[in-house]
Amino acid sequence: MALTLLGGAVPVVGAGATPALADDGAASVAADKTPESEASALAEESGERVVVDAEITKSSQVFANPDGTFTQEMNAAPVRARKGDGTWAPIDTTLVREADGSVRARNTTTGLTFTGGGSGDALVTLEDEGHELQFGWPTVLPEPTLDDNTATYAGVIPGVDLKLTALSSGYTSVLVVKTAEAAKSPALATVKMNVSANGLDIAPTADGGFVARDGNGTPVFESPAGRMWDSAGDTPATDGATAGVTTQLSRTATSSARAEGELEASEAAPLPAAEGEPAPAEGPSSGDAAAELPLKVTGTTLEITPDPALLHGEDTVFPLYIDPPTKGIALGDWTALSSDGDKFWEFDETKGVGRCSNYAGYLCSYSPYYQRLYFEYPLSSIHGKKILDATMEVYQEWTFTCDPHWYDLSRVDKGITSSTTWSSRPAEVDLMGDRNVAYGRGTLCDPSQPADWVRFSDNVGDETNENLTTTLASYAANKTSQITFSLTAHDESDAGAWARFRNDAKLSVTYVSYPATPTSYGVQQGTTGRACNASTLPFATSDTTPKMLATVQSADGANSQLRALFEVWKADGSSRAWYAASPDAAWVADNAPRDATSSALPVQTDYRMRVMTQGYYKTDRGATGVLNSAWSSWCYFRVDTDSPPPPVVTSADGIYKSAETYPAAGGVGSAGKFTFTPQTPTPTWPASSPTSSVTSGG
Structure with a gap:
């Protein structure tokens, strides 16, 4: 939906108006120059939306639209980061070697550097907004081998490798314990790392992790509890349930199997994977034995103590993985929750929704389960805005077949944290929208169905139970701090609905700002002055029809159609004596001075006046309205014909x-x-010069 700030017919105080821009001889005053107003002017001139550079963040940006509205796009996960020259660029977690031998992630929201080997003092360095958090390894380290975003330090403990993986806003560190013999190393009884947090205070969190805060108490870095898991679930099942089924990791287009309704691949290339299970070093999969490991920070030491029963268990299947991750703070949050107990807090890249089991020749998981995605967004940036339209887009990377399936976007009843699990998951309370789609099969479908954004929005006139726009409007009006959505397969019993979606789900909100309270307001004093006095010393005037003054204001200085609404009340608040809009049949631009002359007021009486800015809007759905600013403060005056005027x-x-x-x-x-x-x-008083x-x- 678009909105146009037009002069369509709207009600005005005292008369019906023919909206137009006023040309009544008022002094021309330039609109306030703001990044929003400048972008809005460029958008109107070019006919295309223009980004407001000052509003770009890691996961959000604001666009000025040609019609005078603004659209804010908020991604759940960060999608861009500042480069060394200060410009913004897409996230790139690829690791590169620097001249000094260190290893750096190319462009991430949190500056990330790994050691190039040698002393372990600076194993990992995180930098964000002038703050630095550094972790050190207690022994000498070998030079790492690099593979995309992962650095592997072989043999940091006999039979144990250390894998550091760069993420968009942090990193994961995984100790890969290869054998039961390696698990016996005393160094694994309690894994210790040195911590240096200059200017940051590190404190434990309720879920077993930690948070590093700056001097103002603002979180800068965080880590959930550590975890460990074995490889029991990585062994393919051999029962009849999986006979003839190809695993997600091995099936290729050379296979003769065909999914229902699906065309065979014309080229011998790997088919997209269901990826129902994480990569072995990413997290526990179905069937893996797993345990959570609280982190302990004491002075300058971070400790993580592996579960002895899992570390030395007779049934433990090696390799065994021990993972304490650390990340910068993201404005939004996202997670994947599985019915088998797995959780993937702020997961990287993609996760699936629906029932994960064997289907159409694919194996999603050896042990079927259900999975849902959750996305959370801060809303303070749209507080005080008039919300006109909202959409939510989630990028679908892959699905089992070319046949479309229904997916639901719902508002849930509470937020998410790193400790949220399937059993404590939020409940779906209101449907925001649903879509019937199948993206990600590419040329395996006819016509081709490449990966694409799935767009959820209010289906006006067709499905009145879709409430995305009205919900965001309510949250903005009530100044609710955040909103959380779930993405689910509509029929979770249908394995064919399993689909993978990216973590950067995008919430787009189109709005117009409520106008701002007028400035330079009061009662005219003499020919050029203006008075706004307190109740204890009201301004005295002998004019029985005093003129009221104010300068109307837009909140963001963008294209606006504004007017002033004046009120005069008796000073005791017992009754309103007069009111008027200025202009009364048109609209003016931001920062325009306005005036209105009152009707004749009874003399020898105390009064008070106030004024608000009103702004007009019209949407492409035909809805029109007038937005009001807050009232100004009261200005007290007295109509006094017995005393000499100034x-x-x-x-x-x-x-x-x-x-x-x-x-x-x-x-x-x-x-x-x-x-x-x-x-x-x-007046009649004794003569004077x-x-x-x-x-x-x-």
Whole structure:
């Protein structure tokens, strides 16, 4: 949906208006220059949306649209990082060797460097926003072998390799214990690493991990509890259930098997994998024995103690993996939860949804299970916005067949953390949208079905139970801090619905800002002045139809159609004496000064005035409306015809002219002559000199 800030018919105070931009002789005032206003002007000029550079973050960016609206796109996982020159570029976790021998991830949200071997003091260095967290290994390390984003240090303990893997915002470190004999090493009884956290305070978390905070208490780095698992689930089952089924890792297009409704591959290339199970060193798979390992930070030492029963168990299948990960803080969160107890907090790349089991010649898992994905977004950036449209997109990488299946996007009843499991998972409470799709088979389907974004949005007129836009509008209005969604297969009993989705699910929200409270408001004083007094000393005027003044304001300085709405009440709040919109039949731009003359007010009475900015919008669905800013503070005044009004002050020598119509002149130390003249009409008080002059030296 798009929105256009047009002059369509809208109700105005006191009359029906023909909306248009006002041309009523008011002084022309340039709109406030903001990154939003400049991007909005470029978008209007080019007819294409323009990114607001100042609003780009690791996982979010804002676009100014040609129609005057803005769209914020928020990814659950980070998708970009700053390069050394300060520009933004896509995440690239590939490891490269530096001139000094160290190993660096090319472009990640958290600066990441691994040692190139030798002393283990600087095994891993994480840098983010000027903060550094460093881990050291207690012994000398060999030079690592590099494979894409993984550095392997062989034999750090006899029979044990250390694998460090770069992630978008951190890293994982996995000790690969190859044999039962290697597991007997005393060094594995408690694995110790040195920790250096200059300027950061490291504290344990309730789930067995730790968080490193800066001096203001803001989290900078975090780690969930460690874990360990064996390889029992990596051994293929031999019962009849999997007879004739090809594993996800070995099947290729040279196989003669055909999925139902699927064309055979024309080229001998590997088919996409179901990837129902993680890679052996990534995490526990179905059938693996696993245990969680609380981390302990004491002074400058990080300790992780493997489970002795699993480390030395007779049934333990080697290799055995021990994994304490550490990451920078992401604005959003995401996780995959499996019914077999596995959880993949802030997983890298893709995970599946639905029932993972053998289907159409593929084996997703030796032990079938169900899996759901969860995505969480902070919403503070849209607080106070009028939400016009919302969409959610999740990139589908692969599915079993060319036949489409239904997937549901739902709002859930609570947030997610690194300790959330299948048994403690949030409950689906409201359907946001559903889609019937099959992406990722490529040329195996006719026509081709490449991987693509699955777009969830309100299906207006067809499915009234889809509530994504209305939900985001409610959350923005109520200033709710975050929202969490689940992505599920609609029929979780259908193994054919298993599909893999990326972690960078994108929430897009189109909005227009509520206008800002007016500035420079008050009651006209003399010919050029303005008064806004407190209730204890109301401004006195003999004018029974005083003029109200204000300058209307847009919150972001973008294309706006604004007006001022004035109110005058009796000072005791007992009744409203007058109100009016300015202009009353048109709209003005941001930063435009407005005025309105009140109706005749009873004399010898105290009053108070206030003003708000109103902004007009119209959507492409035909909805129109007027948005209100907060009211200004009250300005107190008294209509008093018995007391002399303040005199009118004018420049007698032309140096200090009215600031309302002339540019600034003179200055401190520059003398000027001024004439003081009584205001008209002349009240009835004892006669005095009607005019006097004075010279001031500034």
